[in-house]
Amino acid sequence: MTTLITAVGNISVEEGTRSTVRNAVRPGILPAPGAKLWVPACLVGRLVPGRGVAVLLPGGAQAAVFLLPNGMIYAIENLDPYSGAAVLSRGLTGDRTGEPTVASPLLKQVFSLRTGAALDDPCVTLPTYAVRVQHGTVKVGVPLP
Amino acid sequence: MSTTTESPTDAGTRTVVVVGHGMVGHRFVEALRSRDTESTWKVVVLSEEAEAAYDRVGLSSYIGTWDRASLALGGNTYDGDDLVDLRLGTRAEHVDRDARTVTTSSGELIAYDSLVLATGSHPFVPPVPGHDSAGCFVYRTLDDLDGIRTAAEAAIERAAAKGREANGLVVGGGLLGLEAANALRLLGLTPHVVEFAPRLMPLQVDDGGGAVLEGLISSLGVQVHTGAGTSSIAAQDDGRLAVELSDGTALLTDLVVFSAGVRPSDGVARAAGLDVGERGGVVTDLTCRTNDENVWAVGEVAAVEGRCYGLVAPGYTMAEVVADRLLGGEATFPGADLSTKLKLLGVDVASFGDAMATTPGALEIVHTDATKGTYAKVVVSDDAKTLLGGILVGDASAYTTLKAYVGREVPGDPGALVSPAGAELGADALPDDAVICSCNNVTKGSICSAIADGSCDLAAIKGCTNAGTTCGGCLPTVKKLLVDSGVELSKALCEHFEQSRAELFEIVASTGIRTFSALVARHGTGTGCEICKPTVASILASTSSDHVLDGEQAALQDSNDHFLANLQKNGTYSVVPRMPGGEVTADQLIVIGQLAKDFGLYVKVTGGQRIDLFGARVEQLPAIWQRLVDVGMESGQAYGKSLRTVKSCVGSSWCRYGVQDSVGMAVDLEHRYRGLRSPHKIKFGVSGCARECAEARGKDVGVIATDRGWNLYVCGNGGQTPAHARLLASDLDDETLVRYIDRFLMFYVRTADRLQRTAPWLDALEGGLDHLRAVVCEDSLGIADDLEAAMGRHVEGYRDEWKAVLDDPEKLSRFVSFVNAPEEADPTVAFDESGPRKVPVLLGLPTVREKV
Numbered sequence A: 001m002t003t004l005i006t007a008v009g010n011i012s013v014e015e016g017t018r019s020t021v022r023n024a025v026r027p028g029i030l031p032a033p034g035a036k037l038w039v040p041a042c043l044v045g046r047l048v049p050g051r052g053v054a055v056l057l058p059g060g061a062q063a064a065v066f067l068l069p070n071g072m073i074y075a076i077e078n079l080d081p082y083s084g085a086a087v088l089s090r091g092l093t094g095d096r097t098g099e100p101t102v103a104s105p106l107l108k109q110v111f112s113l114r115t116g117a118a119l120d121d122p123c124v125t126l127p128t129y130a131v132r133v134q135h136g137t138v139k140v141g142v143p144l145p
Numbered sequence B: 001m002s003t004t005t006e007s008p009t010d011a012g013t014r015t016v017v018v019v020g021h022g023m024v025g026h027r028f029v030e031a032l033r034s035r036d037t038e039s040t041w042k043v044v045v046l047s048e049e050a051e052a053a054y055d056r057v058g059l060s061s062y063i064g065t066w067d068r069a070s071l072a073l074g075g076n077t078y079d080g081d082d083l084v085d086l087r088l089g090t091r092a093e094h095v096d097r098d099a100r101t102v103t104t105s106s107g108e109l110i111a112y113d114s115l116v117l118a119t120g121s122h123p124f125v126p127p128v129p130g131h132d133s134a135g136c137f138v139y140r141t142l143d144d145l146d147g148i149r150t151a152a153e154a155a156i157e158r159a160a161a162k163g164r165e166a167n168g169l170v171v172g173g174g175l176l177g178l179e180a181a182n183a184l185r186l187l188g189l190t191p192h193v194v195e196f197a198p199r200l201m202p203l204q205v206d207d208g209g210g211a212v213l214e215g216l217i218s219s220l221g222v223q224v225h226t227g228a229g230t231s232s233i234a235a236q237d238d239g240r241l242a243v244e245l246s247d248g249t250a251l252l253t254d255l256v257v258f259s260a261g262v263r264p265s266d267g268v269a270r271a272a273g274l275d276v277g278e279r280g281g282v283v284t285d286l287t288c289r290t291n292d293e294n295v296w297a298v299g300e301v302a303a304v305e306g307r308c309y310g311l312v313a314p315g316y317t318m319a320e321v322v323a324d325r326l327l328g329g330e331a332t333f334p335g336a337d338l339s340t341k342l343k344l345l346g347v348d349v350a351s352f353g354d355a356m357a358t359t360p361g362a363l364e365i366v367h368t369d370a371t372k373g374t375y376a377k378v379v380v381s382d383d384a385k386t387l388l389g390g391i392l393v394g395d396a397s398a399y400t401t402l403k404a405y406v407g408r409e410v411p412g413d414p415g416a417l418v419s420p421a422g423a424e425l426g427a428d429a430l431p432d433d434a435v436i437c438s439c440n441n442v443t444k445g446s447i448c449s450a451i452a453d454g455s456c457d458l459a460a461i462k463g464c465t466n467a468g469t470t471c472g473g474c475l476p477t478v479k480k481l482l483v484d485s486g487v488e489l490s491k492a493l494c495e496h497f498e499q500s501r502a503e504l505f506e507i508v509a510s511t512g513i514r515t516f517s518a519l520v521a522r523h524g525t526g527t528g529c530e531i532c533k534p535t536v537a538s539i540l541a542s543t544s545s546d547h548v549l550d551g552e553q554a555a556l557q558d559s560n561d562h563f564l565a566n567l568q569k570n571g572t573y574s575v576v577p578r579m580p581g582g583e584v585t586a587d588q589l590i591v592i593g594q595l596a597k598d599f600g601l602y603v604k605v606t607g608g609q610r611i612d613l614f615g616a617r618v619e620q621l622p623a624i625w626q627r628l629v630d631v632g633m634e635s636g637q638a639y640g641k642s643l644r645t646v647k648s649c650v651g652s653s654w655c656r657y658g659v660q661d662s663v664g665m666a667v668d669l670e671h672r673y674r675g676l677r678s679p680h681k682i683k684f685g686v687s688g689c690a691r692e693c694a695e696a697r698g699k700d701v702g703v704i705a706t707d708r709g710w711n712l713y714v715c716g717n718g719g720q721t722p723a724h725a726r727l728l729a730s731d732l733d734d735e736t737l738v739r740y741i742d743r744f745l746m747f748y749v750r751t752a753d754r755l756q757r758t759a760p761w762l763d764a765l766e767g768g769l770d771h772l773r774a775v776v777c778e779d780s781l782g783i784a785d786d787l788e789a790a791m792g793r794h795v796e797g798y799r800d801e802w803k804a805v806l807d808d809p810e811k812l813s814r815f816v817s818f819v820n821a822p823e824e825a826d827p828t829v830a831f832d833e834s835g836p837r838k839v840p841v842l843l844g845l846p847t848v849r850e851k852v
């Protein structure tokens, strides 16, 4: 499978104490086709490379949005299917043989950030969300019915 | 997808009719179609159920999702294979063996060359009066569960209107009965279980195990009635059922589920004159052929040499045997392992081998721990040498290794196998043909050769041997084999670093690299993971006094360290302020109490002499800590792999036996080492005399007063594998004591593996305690000054982590629930305060079924 990357140009990171410099911030997954409601999450500069934040979606669902050190942004379901707690945004990111991952902070099951699949459990796949960055704001795409 | 070009009616193509599309029927069709490369067989499948084959073993996971598709077995509709004709909702009514035809419920006549009976079993319903009342169910099919659901929902509504609880009664306390009881619980009913035998799970466990199991199950809110039969059931006017038990008990229940065993569905076979067993089941030989050479039986309906098997694995084997035979093969049924291990309502139960000690002369060795709720029994041969079987209840962690020893000589004293103090049975002593993964029949030999061929982690071994891919119960043993193999790479921290933690520590210390990205770029690969990131974070923290949330380090910390609090199961945190030596002032206690009130926190005193406040949401942590810091309290680092507590007894200032001031020493030690990050948590204890009230010998560092000073003990711990601390040096003065502890701790921090506590570290240390004593007390390596200087820097640089966060708006800004709604409480967090104590309630229920 090929990962498609859309560069959205150079986004300057606001002044801050953060040490990592990012030239381009890119949504990690191309939006799936279909109309979406784009929910503003935060300014890109608010994201810490390598960590996630939780985003409240209309209707009470939650997305976990991650910025990786290479500038990719991914969004997956925040609810950990193994524990029932909304904690995935607080997990540690990394990679497994190159696949970008997050590990549940509770019992450490590892999920692909690209596909939402649980890497050690073929039966489990989490929903993923499209992400885009507009005028410095990260937005999460919620499919419209 | 098969792209057959021949027409199914080609001459030379024979027809096999399969009766029953359950788990085994489907496996047979798959086995036949995947091996019949010449397309010599056309398959007609008759399925009474309207649903194509589904995972009956996982039936209970239908509850909650109510999604039939999620249980469908892969490939169960044979799309695109024109040699398989699946007829759903069609029963086989009659078999004419002379004409070789089957008559279906739709009146059709189908000719066969071979007939495979895979009709499974049906639940046995005891013929008590009223057994067919509305509200009586069995637990076997998806339709059964739909019926139970409808009745349960109606019952709950009816009960709520009357202000009472709805309940349900399960007749039968075997494996499936307990599973049904759990189902009722999930549906919101209070379950009762009635078992005729004097114990639960009479087929798998003995009386002792049954008693422990009953205690554990009852404590989960299931009402257990053993030694009682069901005498009658009568419908009441209010829609409920009055059930009378043989011991005179009368119960009113909203519904009844029968789970009193199964009977083979051999009706069609009987009518066709095939041989059936004494207790039912179509009798076959070891090739699964019946007394008619064109008719075969597989799965639960088959009585192979007179014996029926109620598990799916033997059924699958039979399916493979018959597929092989139809294609001219020579396979026979090798018998089956009926060992079981499962988790029922969260309780581990396992039985294996000759669990009931039926072998003549067999001896039983039993260990029961009533407080822990565990029961373990092993059955050995009359010379107490060969392991024959056993039963484990409450804790089945030894199952895989013990099972692999069945039929073999046990090294050492067999009693030690079940006694908690006994030596753990190593996998290293097992011969190569011992089966480690019984789900997939993988032997120790194949795992070891996979390791020898270069499989260097669990994932690789799983990939090439299939071991551990089904229930996962054998993974701890597989891991042990991997470690024992001494394969060089077993030192590798993870796929990103080939070095061990100790080697990385040396690299960091000698190169001065201070960021993860630089370390992984120069000495590793990739971008890291949940294993190496916290390890490197800990090394960076042990080697400097930077704040753990400074700069790039923030992204490395495990969730606990990231929010400087302990993550609990529902995503909330617990807060533990430091109370050095267990000391706390009245003002601090008042603030803690007030905080608990204001934020609705559950309060518990910990084993380490401090107070834990549970149930704080992320966004509440800063406000809570502000008030704690204001009253002079600091982070207790309960969330970190770091110094936890220094527990102390009251010592010479108050105690009439005390010979030294243990509280004073404990407070000094806690102040000295607070905040020290280490490979695992570290605990201390200080006792004021040899009576040892602080239990210091159960700690990583134990200090016990003597007439002449202090005795220093090291490398003890409680927990899963308790270890007594060992005496390192005696009668030390205060200053020498502290110097030795400095050296000991820093030596451990530098050389231990990730998550290795001091006791296993000492076990693995070459030269053991003598070597450690030489390093610490005699400076045999000439590094004592170095170690002391490193500790000196730690003590010098210590700052309270929480105060530093409160002073830094940037760090503070991360403590929000939602980045787009910072004050909004997480809607999935809720608590139940109706019981004796506040507990978290999970609204976002886990969607993944617990593996058995």
Ligand SMILES: Cc1cc2nc3c(=O)[nH]c(=O)nc-3n(C[C@H](O)[C@H](O)[C@H](O)COP(=O)(O)OP(=O)(O)OC[C@H]3O[C@@H](n4cnc5c(N)ncnc54)[C@H](O)[C@@H]3O)c2cc1C
Pocket (backbone or CB within 6 Å): B019, B020, B021, B022, B023, B024, B025, B046, B047, B048, B049, B056, B057, B058, B059, B060, B090, B091, B092, B093, B118, B119, B120, B121, B139, B140, B141, B176, B179, B265, B268, B298, B299, B300, B301, B309, B310, B311, B312, B313, B315, B852
């Ligand atoms: C709740 C539950 C939990 C279980 N847990 C486990 C477990 O943990 N481990 C384990 O090993 N086993 C377990 N089992 C047992 C396991 O499900 C069975 O051993 C397995 O399903 C047997 O497969 P089978 O194909 O022989 O029979 P079945 O799966 O019963 O299939 C037989 C099919 O044939 C159909 N049929 C019957 N007569 C006719 C006819 N005349 N014409 C057409 N169709 C007909 C039936 O309707 C049925 O669909 C469990 C069973 C249940 C109910």
Ligand code: SF4
Pocket (backbone or CB within 6 Å): B649, B650, B651, B652, B655, B656, B657, B658, B659, B662, B687, B688, B689, B690, B691, B692, B693, B694
């Ligand atoms: S250990 Fe000794 S000094 Fe401490 S409380 Fe017990 S008896 Fe007293």
